[in-house]
Amino acid sequence: MNLQEKLKILADSAKYDASCSSSGSNRQSSFGNAHMSGICHSFSSDGRCISLLKILLTNCCIFDCKYCLNRKSNNIPRAIFTPEEICAITINFYKRNYIEGLFLSSGIIKNPNYTMDLIIQTVELLRNKYHFGGYIHAKVIPGADESLLKKLGSLVDRLSANIELPTENGLKLLAPNKKSVNINKVMKYVKDNRSKNFVPAGQSTQMIIGATKETDLDIMLKSETMYRNYNLKRVFYSAYVPVNTDSNLPTISIPPLKRENRLYQTDWLLRYYGFKVTDILDHENPNLNILVDPKASWALKNLQTFPKEIMTCSYYELLKVPGIGVTSAKRIMKSRQYFKLSFKDLKRMGVVLKRAQYFITCNGKFNLREEYINKGFIESNLVWEELEKSNSITNNKQLSLF
Amino acid sequence: MENIYLYHDDFPHLINLVIYLIKNKIKPFDIKPLGYKPNLFDNLINLNLTFNENIGKQLIKIIGYENFRTIHYVYLSVAVNKELIIYYYLLNYAKYKENLNKMFNLRCVSEALRLSKRVGGEAHRWKGFVRFKELQNKVLYAEINPDNNILSLVSHHFKNRLPQEYWIIKDVKRNLLSVYNQKDFYIIAGEALNLVKGTSLNENWIENLWIEFYKTVSIKERKNEKCRMNFMPKKYWHYITEVKDEL
Numbered sequence: 001m002n003l004q005e006k007l008k009i010l011a012d013s014a015k016y017d018a019s020c021s022s023s024g025s026n027r028q029s030s031f032g033n034a035h036m037s038g039i040c041h042s043f044s045s046d047g048r049c050i051s052l053l054k055i056l057l058t059n060c061c062i063f064d065c066k067y068c069l070n071r072k073s074n075n076i077p078r079a080i081f082t083p084e085e086i087c088a089i090t091i092n093f094y095k096r097n098y099i100e101g102l103f104l105s106s107g108i109i110k111n112p113n114y115t116m117d118l119i120i121q122t123v124e125l126l127r128n129k130y131h132f133g134g135y136i137h138a139k140v141i142p143g144a145d146e147s148l149l150k151k152l153g154s155l156v157d158r159l160s161a162n163i164e165l166p167t168e169n170g171l172k173l174l175a176p177n178k179k180s181v182n183i184n185k186v187m188k189y190v191k192d193n194r195s196k197n198f199v200p201a202g203q204s205t206q207m208i209i210g211a212t213k214e215t216d217l218d219i220m221l222k223s224e225t226m227y228r229n230y231n232l233k234r235v236f237y238s239a240y241v242p243v244n245t246d247s248n249l250p251t252i253s254i255p256p257l258k259r260e261n262r263l264y265q266t267d268w269l270l271r272y273y274g275f276k277v278t279d280i281l282d283h284e285n286p287n288l289n290i291l292v293d294p295k296a297s298w299a300l301k302n303l304q305t306f307p308k309e310i311m312t313c314s315y316y317e318l319l320k321v322p323g324i325g326v327t328s329a330k331r332i333m334k335s336r337q338y339f340k341l342s343f344k345d346l347k348r349m350g351v352v353l354k355r356a357q358y359f360i361t362c363n364g365k366f367n368l369r370e371e372y373i374n375k376g377f378i379e380s381n382l383v384w385e386e387l388e389k390s391n392s393i394t395n396n397k398q399l400s401l402f
Numbered sequence: 403m404e405n406i407y408l409y410h411d412d413f414p415h416l417i418n419l420v421i422y423l424i425k426n427k428i429k430p431f432d433i434k435p436l437g438y439k440p441n442l443f444d445n446l447i448n449l450n451l452t453f454n455e456n457i458g459k460q461l462i463k464i465i466g467y468e469n470f471r472t473i474h475y476v477y478l479s480v481a482v483n484k485e486l487i488i489y490y491y492l493l494n495y496a497k498y499k500e501n502l503n504k505m506f507n508l509r510c511v512s513e514a515l516r517l518s519k520r521v522g523g524e525a526h527r528w529k530g531f532v533r534f535k536e537l538q539n540k541v542l543y544a545e546i547n548p549d550n551n552i553l554s555l556v557s558h559h560f561k562n563r564l565p566q567e568y569w570i571i572k573d574v575k576r577n578l579l580s581v582y583n584q585k586d587f588y589i590i591a592g593e594a595l596n597l598v599k600g601t602s603l604n605e606n607w608i609e610n611l612w613i614e615f616y617k618t619v620s621i622k623e624r625k626n627e628k629c630r631m632n633f634m635p636k637k638y639w640h641y642i643t644e645v646k647d648e649l
Contacts, residue, residue, distance in 0.1 A: 004611055011618045033563050040633065041530040042644060044620035047629025051530075054619065092608050095542065095567065096534045097560075098643070241623050255623050334504040341507075348512040 001079060007089065009079045013059040013070050014105055016243075017162070017206060018236040022051040022100040022135040024201030025157040029133025032094055032101075034157055034201075038135075039100050052103035052137060053093055057081055057118055061107030065164075065175040067211050069243045070107045080109070083122035087130055094134050101135030101157070102126070112143040120148060123155045135201070140190075142182035149189055150198075157201040158233070161186045166222040170212040173248050187230040194231070202233035209263060210256040211240040211249060215286035220266055220277045227270065237263045262288040269295060272326055273319045291383045296322040299359055300382075303375055306359045307366070310346070311336050322382075323356030343367045354385065404431040408448045409485075411435035413477045418457050420489050422449065424496070433485035465495055469503060475518035478551045487513050524548055525555035531634075532556065533643045534569065535609075536602040542569040543597065545641055553580050557587040570597070609643055616644035 023038030040049040058080035059070045069076070086104070093099045104122060108115050119138055126132040137158040140149060153159055161183045165171050171178055183205075190203045205226065207219060223235045239255035266288060269275040273295070280294050281287070289297045299306065299322050308317050310332060318329040328350040335341060335349065343362055347353050357367040358378045366373065407430045409419045416433070423430055440446055454460070462470045473488045481487065490510035495502050505511045525548075534542035542564070546556070553573045557580040560569060564582075571580045577592035639645045 004614055007611060007615055008618050011615050015619045015621060028562065030566050031564070035529070035559075037526075039526070039530045042616060042642065043630045043634040044616065045627060045630055046621045046624035047626035047633065048619075048621075048624070049633065050616070050619060053615070089611065092604075093612060095564070096536070096608070096612075096643075097530075097532045097544070098612050100530075239624070241621060253623075257624065331504070331506065335506055338498075338501055338504055339507050345506050348506050348516075 003085060003089070006079045006081060006085070007055070009077055010056045010059060010081060011054065013107075014054045014056045014103070016069070016238060016241065017054065017103070017105060018048075018238040019103070019137065019160060019204055019206060019234070020049045020051050020054070021158075021204075021234065022137075024233060025135060027133050027135075027157065027200070029131050031091075031131050032134035034101070034133065034135045041097065041099055051100040052135065053090055053099045053101070054103040055081070055086070055105075057086070057104060057106035057115070057122065058109050059107050060109045062110070063108055063175070063177040065178065066244060066246045066248055067164075067174055067208060067240065071244065074244065081122075083118070083125050086122050087126050087132075090126060090134075091130055091132065094132070099134075101137070103137045105139035106141065108141060112141040113145055113148060116141045116144040116148040116152065120152050120155070123152065127155050137201075140186045142179070142186055146189060149186065150193070153190065153193065153198045156199065158203065159186075159190055159199050160204045160206070162206045163222070163226070164206065164208055165212055166207055166214045166219045167212075170214060174211060184230075187226070187232070191230045203230070204232055204234040204236060206236040206238055209237050209239050209260050210252070216259070216263060216266070216288045217277070217281040217283070217286035219263060220270070220281060223267060224270060224277045235267060237267070258290050259288070262290065262294060266294045274316050275320075292379065292386065293322070295320070296355065296382050300375060300379055303378075307361045307373070308359060309364065310341055310360050310362045321356055321359045323352035323354065323359075325350070355382065404443050404445060406430065406432045406434055406438070406440070406444050406446050408434060408436050408438065408446055411437070413474060414455075414457050415453060416477060416485060416488065417461055417473070417492075418451055418453055419449065420485075420492055421457070421461070422451055423489065424493055430486075430489065432483075433489060465492070466500065469495065472503065472514055472518045475521040476514050478555070479517045479521050480550050481513075481517055484517070487517070521550045521552060521555075524550050525552040525559075527638075528552060528556050529559050531638050531642055532560070532571065533641060536605050537598045538600050538602055539598050540568065540602065541598065542567055543572075544569070545572045545574050547574045547637075547641060549575075551576065553578055553589060556580075557582065557589070561587055570595075613644050613647075 021038050023036065025034040026036050027034040038051065040051050042050040044050055060078045060080060061070045061072055064072045090102045104119055106115050106119060123136055123138060136156040137160065138152055138156045140159050140161040142161055163180065163183055164175055164178065168180060171180055187203060190199055194202065226232050226235060237260050239257050239260040241255045242249065242252060266280060269280065270277065280298055288294055308321055315329060315333055318324055318332055331349045332341065340363055343353060353367065358373055407419060407423065409415045419433065473491055476484050476487055487510050491514050494508060494510060498505055502511060503515065528546055528548055532544045532546060534544045537543050553571065557571060561582060566584060568584060569582045572592065578589055579592055579595055580587050580589050581595065639649050
């Protein structure tokens with residue numbers, strides 16, 4: 001098998017991992033460096049960013065996870081890279097600025113320790129022989145010895161171990177060989193030992209969305225717990241794409257992309273906007289609203305706590321207004337000490353007035369007539385705006401009318 | 403008559419002139435680089451000021467690095483009135499000092515911040531989109547076509563990233579070359595250098611390997627052209643190896 005065929009197989013089987021970030025590290029060497037904010041190098045036709053050479057070391061696997069293309073019982077072509085082959089591709093791609101670095105994952109070959117060792121050999125070669133200073137994200141193989149984890153962590157920028165499913169039941173059903181205790185152990189070790197020489201860009205994980213029955217509440221509570229317990233940089237959500245058929249798998253043809261999008265938005269609210277999962281979801285409404293984004297949806301539910309007065313409300317109150325983000329909230333906090341803000345100023349500062357105007361007053365005044373500030377009116381406008389954004393309604397509906 | 407002050411077209415000369423105008427309380431109608439083609443009522447003035455080599459460093463000490471970067475990025479932008487924005491930005495600094503960049507109600511401030519964000523954003527995009535080819539003599543060569551004059555910003559990035567290579571980046575729109583010799587980069591006119599024709603032996607093979615990878619990682623069930631176009635608009639495609647053929 002030539003290198004091109006291998007790359008095709010091992011990139012194809014790695015592509016379902018959602019993580020693409022290359023931020024959080026500022027390594028510098030004679031060949032390559034890491035950029036603190038990360039850099040996207042390309043975008044594939046599914047709109048996802050490509051910043052790393054995302055490949056598996058091998059797609060041979062002793063596990064039989066039902067949702068996975070590489071499960072042992074699938075009859076597909078198998079391949080394995082040598083460490084030198086991976087180095088050659090990485091170096092040549094990096095030199096031409098195709099990529100920001102390497103994302104190396106693997107199926108489990110022989111046993112976890114053997115697999116981890118191959119990953120370490122590859123990364124060690126890149127760092128020590130080729131003096132590669134670009135970004136490296138490596139997968140941890142749960143169940144491997146701690147000494148291997150320690151070694152790998154000292155070579156890479158980011159580590160991740162995928163939790164895959166939010167509940168123990170889900171794992172039992174679809175990934176009977178995986179044990180969440182092993183994954184938790186990895187995450188705890190990384191959290192306890194993180195430093196600028198050990199996994200400087202932190203750790204992340206991923207959950208598959210829509211392969212099992214879990215609600216958005218289950219998923220987000222799991223994320224919240226993991227952020228809290230293990231200091232994760234990111235939790236990635238990956239809409240389930242059917243690649244296998246199995247009686248335990250749902251029969252869907254289109255991945256639940258909108259749901260994935262809403263989960264990411266909620267994730268952002270947890271990390272940067274001071275929200276808790278229980279603010280947004282509860283047992284009566286365990287799933288996110290598909291039509292309106294979670295912040296607007298929360299604001300509509302709590303309309304009685306609005307409007308907020310821009311000149312006097314707190315930073316966290318500003319953050320909870322739809323249409324105001326972290327940057328514009330910080331700008332408002334600074335600027336309002338020096339002059340009276342007008343709606344025009346807010347626009348210049350990056351506030352999306354179209355969304356924010358229902359929830360704020362500026363020096364005691366609304367931007368629109370007060371009779372418009374009622375739930376039904378606001379909700380229908382926000383929904384319409386989202387539909388327009390996702391283009392379907394304005395283009396398709398109008399066309400079908402004629 | 404409308405007084406238009408001329409400067410030798412680089413950033414230190416511009417701030418040299420602007421600071422002179424502010425100190426001497428001169429209000430320009432406009433400020434333009436030498437070579438500007440005047441209109442009927444324009445009165446061109448070339449002050450031939452003595453140039454202060456350290457003007458940049460001195461200005462940073464006074465206004466701080468953040469403000470300095472803002473006006474530098476404004477200078478690199480394509481905005482036609484960029485010189486006046488810089489003039490009014492510095493004029494207002496005298497009044498508002500370190501609070502200046504919070505004064506969004508001043509047009510010169512909100513415009514300066516908008517433009518500098520745009521320039522920084524474009525430079526950041528190109529840091530990802532630059533595609534080098536290895537020429538026969540092992541020099542890495544790339545072409546870019548940016549709206550704003552971000553060649554120097556991108557060059558700084560690659561100076562840190564690939565310090566032990568020889569590379570050349572060409573701004574096709576402005577016909578400028580940035581040439582790096584393992585120590586520093588120099589920006590010169592496009593004609594000043596004859597480039598080696600033809601790429602190194604492996605080049606085609608590696609390009610194809612990359613294109614194959616690019617096509618493979620896309621998940622067809624998630625196809626979303628609009629999203630791709632949002633992040634990677636068509637105007638860049640001609641310079642991006644893996645999508646060039648899709649044009």
